Amino acid sequence: MSEFTSILTHGRRLKAAVKELSVSELEEVQEKLAKVIADRAEEEAQLLQQEAEKRRKIEELRKAMDAAGIDPSELLGDSAAAPKTRRKRAPKPPKYAIKDDSGERITWTGQGRMPKALKNAVDRGEKLEKFLI
Known part of the structure; x- marks a missing residue:
């Protein structure tokens, strides 16, 4: 954890760090921090919405494939269905x-x-x- 983060998340250390600031400066910091929090919450909400949309589209495609009688492995081909296995290397002869x-x-x-x-x-x-x- 960075020094800034450790100070920001620890109550006593934060209080000591802002001891020199006036109340108006603290309120200004609070406003900026509230804006950062709101922006982050909005970003996370958008990501969750995009993920839900992606899951919905996948489910629609899955239903359409079932209705058409298509198996997902047929669509991807045999190479994607079976993972590649690594061959074990032959032991080296003694030297x-x-x-x-x-x-x-x-x-x-x-x-x-x-x-x-x-x-x-x-x-x-x-x-x-x-x-x-």
């Missing part, structure tokens, strides 16, 4: 391999976090290329 302390073979594709055994080997100074498959 690096190393045997850890227990003798287990650990592989890494080169993406994501490096396995601890491979990271330790690289930290000891071994080249990553040494572990290429």
Whole structure:
């Protein structure tokens, strides 16, 4: 919330902020604020009226389509009726391999976090290329 809004919406902070203003200045601010509120209420009423008109037109179209025996999916076509599904990407083959302390073979594709055994080997100074498959 902006500083102005926080002062305007908090009673004590607003009172402290307008302490220096005279009564006539406060009345002028009140008139301007009342005009802003009236304008905003009018805008919201227009938006609600437009939304109601849109819903009414949609309902009229729906009734006309039902009377004509038209299914909405026919009107939009098959591509709009069925959402596109994303194919799952095939897993990448491992690029690096190393045997850890227990003798287990650990592989890494080169993406994501490096396995601890491979990271330790690289930290000891071994080249990553040494572990290429």
